[in-house]
Amino acid sequence: MIRALKLEWLKIRNxxxxxxxxxxxxxxxxxxxxxxxxxxxxxxxxxxxxxxxDPTIIPxxxxxxxxxxxxxxxxxxxxxxxxxxxxxxxxxxxxHTLRQNVIDGISKKEYLASKMLMIISMAxxxxxxxxxxxxxxxxxxxxxxxxxxxxxxxxxxAAFFYQIVIYCSLAFLLAMLIKKAGFVIVALFLYTxxxxxxxAAILINAPFFRDGIAPEIAQFFPIKAINxxxxxxxxxxxxxxxxxxxxxxxxxxxxxxxxxxxxLIYYILKKRDLK
Amino acid sequence: xENILKINKLSKRFGRIQAVDKLELEVSAGQVxxxxxxxxxxxxxxxxxxxxxxxxxxxxYEWFGNMPHTEARKKIGAILETxxxxxxxxxxxxxxxxxxxxxxxxxxxxxxxxxxGLYDRRNDKFKTYSLGMKQRLSIAAALxxxxxxxxxxxxxxxxxxxxxxxxxxxIRNVAKQGKTIIMASHLLDEVQKVCTHFCVLRKGKKLxxxxxxxxxxxxxxxxxxxxxxxxxxxxxxxxxxxxxYTVDGASLLVTMKDDFTATDLxxxxxxxxxxLKKLFTHRNSLEQEFLKILREND
Numbered sequence: 001m002i003r004a005l006k007l008e009w010l011k012i013r014n015x016x017x018x019x020x021x022x023x024x025x026x027x028x029x030x031x032x033x034x035x036x037x038x039x040x041x042x043x044x045x046x047x048x049x050x051x052x053x054d055p056t057i058i059p060x061x062x063x064x065x066x067x068x069x070x071x072x073x074x075x076x077x078x079x080x081x082x083x084x085x086x087x088x089x090x091x092x093x094x095x096h097t098l099r100q101n102v103i104d105g106i107s108k109k110e111y112l113a114s115k116m117l118m119i120i121s122m123a124x125x126x127x128x129x130x131x132x133x134x135x136x137x138x139x140x141x142x143x144x145x146x147x148x149x150x151x152x153x154x155x156x157x158a159a160f161f162y163q164i165v166i167y168c169s170l171a172f173l174l175a176m177l178i179k180k181a182g183f184v185i186v187a188l189f190l191y192t193x194x195x196x197x198x199x200a201a202i203l204i205n206a207p208f209f210r211d212g213i214a215p216e217i218a219q220f221f222p223i224k225a226i227n228x229x230x231x232x233x234x235x236x237x238x239x240x241x242x243x244x245x246x247x248x249x250x251x252x253x254x255x256x257x258x259x260x261x262x263x264l265i266y267y268i269l270k271k272r273d274l275k
Numbered sequence: 276x277e278n279i280l281k282i283n284k285l286s287k288r289f290g291r292i293q294a295v296d297k298l299e300l301e302v303s304a305g306q307v308x309x310x311x312x313x314x315x316x317x318x319x320x321x322x323x324x325x326x327x328x329x330x331x332x333x334x335x336y337e338w339f340g341n342m343p344h345t346e347a348r349k350k351i352g353a354i355l356e357t358x359x360x361x362x363x364x365x366x367x368x369x370x371x372x373x374x375x376x377x378x379x380x381x382x383x384x385x386x387x388x389x390x391x392g393l394y395d396r397r398n399d400k401f402k403t404y405s406l407g408m409k410q411r412l413s414i415a416a417a418l419x420x421x422x423x424x425x426x427x428x429x430x431x432x433x434x435x436x437x438x439x440x441x442x443x444x445x446i447r448n449v450a451k452q453g454k455t456i457i458m459a460s461h462l463l464d465e466v467q468k469v470c471t472h473f474c475v476l477r478k479g480k481k482l483x484x485x486x487x488x489x490x491x492x493x494x495x496x497x498x499x500x501x502x503x504x505x506x507x508x509x510x511x512x513x514x515x516x517x518x519x520y521t522v523d524g525a526s527l528l529v530t531m532k533d534d535f536t537a538t539d540l541x542x543x544x545x546x547x548x549x550x551l552k553k554l555f556t557h558r559n560s561l562e563q564e565f566l567k568i569l570r571e572n573d
Binding site: 011015091107271 | 323327329344345346348349351353357359360361362363364365368371372373375376377378416
């Protein structure tokens with residue numbers, strides 16, 4: 001395990017693009033976890049109000065709501081981690097270093113393990129950052145205190161962790177299938193933020209579809225499956241009912257995709273000739 | 276002798292082309308084994324399969340008796356075609372990855388870089404290297420774990436004459452340490468110069484396998500001529516050390532038995548009262564043998 005992870009570390013630790021993307025990602029997480037209050041203050045200064053309510057009193061940093069709020073927002077920047085995965089897998093293919101690694105004496109399983117452990121490490125670090133940022137922001141702004149609130153709804157941290165692992169596995173698979181890194185990055189990005197959401201929105205909302213099974217099918221789309229782990233939390237501030245838990249069904253669907261991604265990656269590694 | 280590699284009915288097809296066809300091979304410890312064949316005869320595919328980067332359709336292979344393949348590959352230094360390293364890492368950083376995979380420690384990195392003449396450039400990125408330097412780094416990486424077996428695919432391809440001489444010297448040096456070397460080449464001269472054993476592949480099939488010295492010794496020929504070719508022919512007809520002879524213009528081409536040399540032939544003719552005016556030992560080249568093997572199998 002440690003060996004496989006160290007292999008990956010030796011490959012990326014002196015790689016500038018890795019550090020640039022990591023820096024961008026960390027910066028984005030910082031903005032997301034700590035920027036909410038400043039954003040609300042800015043809204044107030046612009047004269048915005050929500051049905052007569054001063055935006056700055058919206059309790060976005062209250063325990064335990066803060067966990068769903070931050071993990072939901074943070075899930076928008078996971079694509080930066082996926083880029084790291086795509087570039088690192090693509091490097092191994094274009095520089096033939098995967099082939100060289102195998103010749104030198106690793107198995108295809110160890111290669112899979114080295115990449116997955118890199119993904120898991122990134123997910124662990126991300127989740128810990130969100131956790132500590134949540135503790136700090138909550139300590140400063142939360143109106144409620146006490147362990148029963150602070151450690152409630154921790155499941156969203158687990159869901160966030162799982163989102164990273166699954167989305168990065170999808171990126172890994174695509175990078176194995178398509179050897180043009182730039183193309184994979186653009187395709188995955190557009191699919192994630194445009195193509196699938198548009199199709200899903202049509203299936204769910206269009207009058208022609210919404211009464212059939214189409215909305216149900218949309219729940220099985222790969223990105224939807226990942227997004228459904230953490231529902232949009234902000235409706236609660238305009239007194240809408242929201243799903244403030246991680247549903248077992250969404251975990252099951254996401255796990256299904258995760259198994260598919262891992263299986264396909266391993267199948268490709270096993271079957272493809274490394275030339 | 277200890278068995279290093281045993282290949283058993285290995286086959287691989289790429290579309291309509293049968294790249295390797297039920298290949299059987301055995302390589303023993305200490306051999307410098309050349310895999311000869313024209314371009315596209317399946318040499319690289321064979322090496323790819325025994326290194327687990329090409330999946331065989333059929334057949335299998337064993338390294339070092341029956342060692343698990345991943346473990347076996349750690350004891351093999353291999354250079355297949357192009358040097359493969361991370362361009363954004365330095366020579367030392369790249370070799371650290373190799374050392375990590377081979378589990379051989381990093382103490383050998385400096386010595387092999389010195390051996391490959393890259394020590395002064397060790398902290399420069401791989402992408403700044405010339406082709407020759409890249410190739411030398413491959414050699415350094417292959418030697419890093421001090422492996423008992425080396426696999427080389429066209430080791431002198433693309434090198435300048437100096438580089439070629441260096442690589443050949445290196446191969447002989449390594450062979451002298453009792454290591455086993457398996458190399459693929461289409462350069463017959465190269466195989467003749469460095470190999471102890473060889474096989475010939477064509478269209479994925481093995482046409483011939485044997486030791487280089489035996490194969491070349493087999494058809495030791497001596498070309499002789501005298502003033503009177505008729506009398507010479509008669510004398511040669513009585514020479515006990517021949518297996519056969521042919522008339523070749525004004526000379527006779529005598530095929531010798533194993534234990535006889537040109538000296539024996541000269542003594543015999545002199546004793547029979549004939550003075551040879553030409554006595555020339557044909558040192559057969561592998562090239563002639565190779566072409567003959569290909570012809571025989573047409």
